[in-house]
Structures are given as C-alpha cells and as structure tokens.
Amino acid sequence: MYRLRPATASDAGFLADVTISATRAQGRLADGFDEAAWRAGFVEWTLESIEDPGTELYVVDVDERPAGRLRVSRTPEAVELNGIQLHPDIQNRGIGTAIITDLESEAVRRGVPLQLNVERDNPNARRLYDRLGFVKVSEDGAQDVLRWTKGVEQNQLWNADVAARYDTPDTGMFADDVIRPTVARLAELAAGGRALEFAIGTGRVAVPLAGHGVPVSGIELSTAMLDQLRTKASAESIPVEVGDMATTRTPGEFTLVYLVFNTISNLLTQEEQVACFRNAARHLSPGGRFVIELWVPELRRLPPGIPATVGVADPGYILLDTYDVLQQHVVSHHFHFGEGTEAHLGRTPHRYIWPAELDLMAQLAGFTRESRHADWSGTPFTADSPSHVSVYRLADA
Numbered sequence: 327m328y329r330l331r332p333a334t335a336s337d338a339g340f341l342a343d344v345t346i347s348a349t350r351a352q353g354r355l356a357d358g359f360d361e362a363a364w365r366a367g368f369v370e371w372t373l374e375s376i377e378d379p380g381t382e383l384y385v386v387d388v389d390e391r392p393a394g395r396l397r398v399s400r401t402p403e404a405v406e407l408n409g410i411q412l413h414p415d416i417q418n419r420g421i422g423t424a425i426i427t428d429l430e431s432e433a434v435r436r437g438v439p440l441q442l443n444v445e446r447d448n449p450n451a452r453r454l455y456d457r458l459g460f461v462k463v464s465e466d467g468a469q470d471v472l473r474w475t476k477g478v479e480q481n482q483l484w485n486a487d488v489a490a491r492y493d494t495p496d497t498g499m500f501a502d503d504v505i506r507p508t509v510a511r512l513a514e515l516a517a518g519g520r521a522l523e524f525a526i527g528t529g530r531v532a533v534p535l536a537g538h539g540v541p542v543s544g545i546e547l548s549t550a551m552l553d554q555l556r557t558k559a560s561a562e563s564i565p566v567e568v569g570d571m572a573t574t575r576t577p578g579e580f581t582l583v584y585l586v587f588n589t590i591s592n593l594l595t596q597e598e599q600v601a602c603f604r605n606a607a608r609h610l611s612p613g614g615r616f617v618i619e620l621w622v623p624e625l626r627r628l629p630p631g632i633p634a635t636v637g638v639a640d641p642g643y644i645l646l647d648t649y650d651v652l653q654q655h656v657v658s659h660h661f662h663f664g665e666g667t668e669a670h671l672g673r674t675p676h677r678y679i680w681p682a683e684l685d686l687m688a689q690l691a692g693f694t695r696e697s698r699h700a701d702w703s704g705t706p707f708t709a710d711s712p713s714h715v716s717v718y719r720l721a722d723a
C-alpha cells in the first residue's frame with residue numbers, strides 16, 4: 327500500500343511541495359501566505375532534520391512514486407509521530423490510517439505509547455486520531471498532545487504471567503465440549519474460505535480450527551499472548567499481525583472474521599466497537615461473515631441502588647461485576663483465594679453491549695444479521711439466554 331524510505335537532501339524540495347499541497351487542501355494556509363519564504367525556511371529545516379540523529383524523516387512512496395512525508399522520533403519512552411503529510415491525490419485511500427496503525431504496532435512491540443501533536447484548527451486530523459483510539463493528554467500552544475496507550479494497557483492486562491496461565495487444557499474454556507462445537511460451527515461459516523480471528527490470544531480456537539483444515543490468520547495486541555500461541559503454531563501456519571483489532575489491516579481476503587469469548591467488550595468506547603465492525607467488513611469478501619460471541623449484560627439482575635452482580639461464588643473463586651450504567655462500563659473483579667484469609671484480585675474493564683446495539687453497529691458497517699443463537703450448537707436465543715453467538719453477513723457482490 328505504501329513504502330517508507332529515509333529522506334535524503336535531494337528530497338527536500340518534494341517534502342516542501344507535499345507539505346504545502348496537503349495544508350492547502352485542508353484550507354489551512356493563512357491569508358497572505360508567503361510561499362517562497364516558507365519554502366526556503368522549510369527546505370533548510372528539512373536538511374537539518376536529515377542530519378539530526380534524534381529524528382527520522384521519510385518519504386512515503388505510493389505506487390512507486392513519492393506521495394508523502396513522515397517524521398518520527400523514537401525515544402526510550404515513546405514512539406513520537408512528529409508529522410505526516412500526504413498529497414491530496416492519494417488521500418482517502420486509508421494510507422494515513424495504515425501508516426499510523428503500523429506505528430501503533432511498533433509501539434506495542436516496544437511496550438511504549440505512540441504520541442503526537444495535532445493543531446487545534448485541524449478537525450479532520452483530530453477525527454482520524456479519535457477514531458484510532460488516541461486520547462488528549464495535554465496542550466502545547468496551538469496544539470493538543472494526543473497519546474495512544476491501548477497497546478501498553480492491554481499488554482499490562484494480558485502480561486506474561488496471565489498468558490502463561492491462560493491455557494487450561496481440557497477444562498473450562500479449553501474443554502472439548504466447548505471447543506468442538508465452536509470449531510465445527512466456525513468451519514461451516516467459513517464455507518471453504520479463509521478465516522481471521524480478531525484478538526486471537528493464545529490460539530484457543532484458532533489452533534484447533536486450523537487443525538480442522540480452515541486457513542486461519544489473526545490480529546492480537548498482547549505480545550505475551552502471541553508468544554504463547556507461537557509455542558503451538560508457527561507464523562507460517564497461523565500468521566498474526568500485532569495491533570488493534572479496531573484498526574489493524576492484515577493481508578488477504580477472508581470469508582469469515584470471528585471475535586469470540588466476549589472480547590469486543592475489551593474495546594471501551596462505542597466508536598472503537600463500531601470501528602471494529604468496519605475493520606471486519608474491510609477484510610471480508612462479498613457475502614463474508616462476521617461472528618461475535620458475547621454475553622448479555624446482566625442489567626435485569628441489578629436491584630436499584632446496587633451496582634454489582636455476583637457472577638460466580640465457588641470455593642477459591644468469586645467473580646463480582648460492578649456496573650457504571652451511565653458510561654456503559656462494567657469492571658469484572660476476579661478474586662482468587664485458598665484456605666487462608668489472603669486473596670488475589672485481578673480486574674478487567676469492559677464496555678457492555680446490549681444485543682440490539684450490536685445489531686445497529688453491524689448495520690452501520692454494512693452487515694445484516696443472519697442468525698443469533700444462545701450457543702455454538704444452535705440452541706435458540708431467548709430472553710433468558712446469558713450469552714449469544716451472532717452471525718452478521720455482508721451483501722453478496
């Protein structure tokens with residue numbers, strides 16, 4: 327889609343041209359803008375930047391031709407996007423999004439945030455960054471400082487300890503009576519094509535699905551979870567892109583994208599959840615399916631004034647969910663304990679989704695609902711079902 331090459335002195339004129347064209351197209355050149363003076367200063371600064379070891383300046387090549395400018399600084403604390411300008415002719419092709427999501431993947435692999443500044447008078451850029459999950463952290467003159475920390479946060483949540491304990495062979499979510507119907511139904515829905523798992527984790531479903539003969543790829547934010555997957559399947563047999571399932575693009579076209587075990591709720595805003603549906607649609611061929619396994623929020627069990635439900639109260643494990651019905655957030659509190667009085671608490675934040683809202687998200691991304699069942703075996707979904715498997719389909723060509 328695009329290629330980055332380090333800028334040299336002979337690119338300085340082009341980098342000035344593309345910056346002016348992009349800024350003009352955004353309607354952000356001030357009245358009386360002195361192009362000649364600006365260009366001379368910009369070229370001089372570009373030549374200094376090329377020599378500066380603290381920053382990297384790139385030409386963005388698209389279709390083998392120079393089409394943009396990218397400036398990045400890499401410090402021990404962060405990846406900093408210092409500037410991105412694309413020629414108006416190649417805008418709206420998803421190239422800016424692809425460059426930024428690739429930088430997000432780099433930040434995930436390095437375990438640091440991705441940071442950038444955006445002018446407050448550039449609402450189009452701001453909308454893009456909001457959609458990609460950036461959050462404003464401070465102000466710097468006429469600019470807002472935005473940071474993307476989802477990779478760091480998910481890697482803290484799904485760290486090496488959690489990843490090492492995740493697989494419970496033959497029991498719980500790894501029991502044969504859970505995996506067998508899941509794999510059989512997904513293989514049927516893939517209809518002979520390729521499948522993509524969003525948030526593939528350690529490959530609980532992907533590994534047996536690939537063993538069933540369905541080619542599977544994945545997207546995953548936690549490098550620790552991915553390391554565990556790699557103990558079971560190679561990058562050739564199950565290729566995985568490190569990144570955010572709401573935005574990351576992985577090569578190829580698929581007949582099935584699936585997102586199981588309640589994981590769409592790990593995206594904490596409605597915008598990101600809708601973006602996730604759109605990202606699924608982007609990967610599918612016409613008629614392709616997006617399958618979601620999700621719990622039904624237990625709002626009917628919340629008495630007025632009591633914002634929590636007890637999901638499990640077993641010897642050694644208690645699950646308490648606390649609801650914030652204004653933000654539509656729920657935090658699951660997992661208490662693990664033994665014989666003594668000490669307990670270990672782990673917490674996971676979610677944005678819960680009522681099934682009707684999920685259907686509307688699907689509609690916004692161009693899907694219609696093909697089926698909804700209470701489980702992978704086709705049990706009818708009723709008002710009392712605690713969770714559902716919903717199948718959404720894109721229109722045939």
Ligand SMILES: C[S@@+](CC[C@H](N)C(=O)[O-])C[C@H]1O[C@@H](n2cnc3c(N)ncnc32)[C@H](O)[C@@H]1O
Nearest residue numbers: 484525526527530546547548551570571587592
């Ligand atoms: C409950 S596990 C599910 C893993 C696997 N799908 C399964 O069924 O066992 C949730 C996974 O989602 C991943 N995850 C959370 N948010 C993500 C995001 N925005 N993009 C990609 N992966 C994400 C976590 O790192 C973790 O591996």
